[in-house]
Amino acid sequence: MMSTILLQRSFSRLLCRALLLGATALISACGSLPGVKEMPATYAFKVDPSGDLAKIVTASTPPGEHSGFRLMPLGVYSLDTRLELARRAKSTLDVQYYVIENDGAGRLLLRTLKEAAQRGVRVRLLVDDLHTARTERLLLALGATPNIEVRLFNPFCCARDQLAGRFVASAFDFPRLNHRMHNKLFIADGVMAVAGGRNIADEYFALKAAQNFIDMDALVVGQVMSELTAIFDAYWNSEEVYPVASIVQSPDARALIASDFDDAVDMAGPPTRLDLPPTDVLGYGPIGEELSAGRVGFLWGRAMAVADPPHKLRSMTEAEALATSVTMRVWGQLLAAESEVLMTSPYLVPGEKGMAAFEELRQRGVALTLLTNSLAATDEPLVHTGYVRYRLRLLQAGVDLYELSPARTIRNKRPGLFGSSLGRLHAKTAVIDKRMMFIGSVNLDPRSATKNTELGIMVDSPQLAREMLRIINISRLENAYRLRLVGTARTIEWLTVDDDKEVVLSTEPESSWFQRVYNRLLGTFVPESLL
Template identity: 30%
Template sequence: MQNFWCRQLGLAFVVFAMIACSAPVQRHDHLAQPAAIASSDQFWRHIDAAGGHDWFHLLNGSEEALAWRLAMIDSAHHQIDMETFLWKEDEAGQKILAHLLAAADRGVQVRVLLDDSFTPHQDLVLSRIAHHPRIQLRVYNPYGNRSGGMLSRMVFNLDDFLRVNHRLHNKTLTVDGWAVIVGGRNLADEYFGLHRDYNFRDMEVLAMGSGVASVSQHFADFWNSGWSVPVEATVFIKEGDEALVRLRQKLAAAVGDVQVADDTELGERWREAATGALPGKATLIADSPALEDPSREAPRQLAGQLVELINAAEKDVVLVSAYLVPTAELSDAIAQARARGVRVRILTNSLRSNNHLAAHAAYSGYIRELLQEGVELYEVRVDASDRQLYMRSPVAEKELGLHAKFMLFDFDRIFIGSSNLDPRSLELNTEVGLLIESEAFNSELRAAIAIDFEPANSWQVALDESGHLQWRGLNETLHQSPADSEFQRLEDWFIGLLPVDANM
């Protein structure tokens, strides 16, 4: 017993020593770089002429979303700006990296802004990427102590918790100042239907037109923030000229040689997309980066605008959010919408499909309130009958979760972006999205998601005649949350007792 307590005290000493020794992270001063502006290439001008207006192409399917991301990178002639919350070293992540390297090799300037949440054990690959002379990589709001995995990082940075709890959740890709992808997908297999066990239903939009400039400026604002730190100043792994060689060797072994189509083939693909896309007007809705201290600057610009959009709705609102934990302002907006007679439908994750148990535990406390207000509430089935639409075959042993973040307001406006409807997105993290005014695009999106609300693909949560919760499926009705085990329900109940809402 004495040895046990000695070991525990020794471990505690090591932890506190590492906390005490972690270097405080300061704002990084660097010269401001301008936002990308539309280049004068005939390649893009011919595509612009084919569209003839601001246009939008829905990236509904996972395979198409990855294919268009690679095509955008391959189409770049001058500059690529990419920001993301998560970037894994798996099939999808390595394909994207390989195409970025190929773009940089042919002279394209590449800027990548990556949040520091999911970078444990990635310092080596990040440092190797940054060795390319035409790739700049910055890490947003980096951890002071970078030891170990995610849990270790949180423990070793407890003295700086309020700062590191603020994260960049933005997801955009901008090419040559002409085209953008905005939406919910991170850069990993599960967001593109390639994971062997569990994949997400997600949503993005590919856009060209006047809205692109605002996305470019948004990226530049974050890129120039003092909290966007060059990876060279964050990661202390030093390799010589062999760093890039080793990276290329690893990518070649994983994904093979990159085959880039010529401008003629790429141009034809773009013109086909432009002529089949839908017109509309895009307005950027986004949070601003932290200026002086992330621990004291709540990024709530986007949250306020989303509430205003709900308040302005007259007939119909559809809210799709992977994680649903309504803030007080959001709860009031939904309640007032129902009081005005506005139909409100919500699609979110079930206990079984949610990849963050704590997020579901926090959400479960709001279910009854939403139903009593007359909200039509649906939860994604992990065994959705049509899940093959969002993942690579075979799908029999694979499960589905929801990761999409978009909203429809009446029949002429849509928001597609990175923001969930929870306090973490609305009050802690930075988020970005496009408000698109277009009856045609609204109609297309409604048609695309109709299948997600069908009883074979989602549970409708309701109150029975006695006021008890029930989950109605295609051929069955459950009287408790769909779960993979009773233990999962017990975990959900226990976590729900904890004051976790504010960090969800």
């Protein structure tokens, strides 16, 4: 399931597979996008200060503060926060995601959006089209609801029932389709937002039995909200976006109506109740309690929201896209570090320029700690081969390097953090000099830099940085292997502690012989530009 959901860096591999599976259908399946689309531009409403959420923000904001944040390391709290905002919104909900899955979490959120629209809330829902094969009819039926408009980013033209068929039918349009919207953003009444790394699917909220992602979101208020609403409007009205009804057709040529959506999500029955622990690892309780009390506790700082333009690579060269990307803005903050950098990146392929930047930081005496996925933890083995190319150099440069252990996340006893499942890192975060924090959708890999659009928030706040450091340290010290060089400094060992006893491993932990050989062979032939 994981390899199906997160394909943003595997387009070339998928295209080859699709061509092999469906070459005979190529001629009959080919088509094109609508030449004319009826899609009037709409923009964020002016904030209504009399709305419930606006009043809560006013009551929660100390004089003179810029932007407020509540970190949400606990997946189920993060989902609950989106639901609470949707249920309390009075005027608008603007929702933008790379993935909304047709599973428990996805249907619950979409149902809650419809319930808001039935109260008169205007809902604008924007979804990247790569992973909509399972959800497109649900989205089409939802769009039949008054006050809801659904749009698709960079859609496939036809043969939409399966991902392979989509690529076959659009084989000659690959350069366009290789550009995906990886942003994650949820805005309520223009005054509160949820931003970070989570898509909308069970595994991002620790609701699956087998495997879940370790991820991070933040509840956001304050002055940075105007930047986030402007980012959403830019995407919503971009040339890359199409109304869902102009792309998706019902299987029996019947116009899907609102009742089709109701049947799919069981609107007649009670909504799913989330099992919420009393507190998370930072000591916060469920956000609904504070919203009901009329005041929410935030940590404050000066913040800046940044996003790639929706036309990234459509009207820009790759060099221009890289130079203006969110990735380069993150690198700019990293290179300004004076004492230390701690980062989490599930897909860590720095490239030669990134590697040179890491080496420069170390030469200046900046302590550098990186946490990424182990071979056993990654859902993208292909990308892991790119990371392995730089792993030895990272250690030789003096980087403190950690790889997440799926088995150790199972044994972690912190309530609700990972469920009882294998953990895979998905959080994209950084803390610089114990005061500058980054949270967003950006991976340190070639696809985030030059192919996908990304969104992130930079915050100058020692208090917020301290909380993020605590979360990162839980993952690296309790759920990861620490890597070190031995012997001739070209041999790597993985260290962990079990029952207060140090364990030293000399091969990729928790991986099979086949996995290791397969990845070693694969890494020989796959160019870094495809990762």
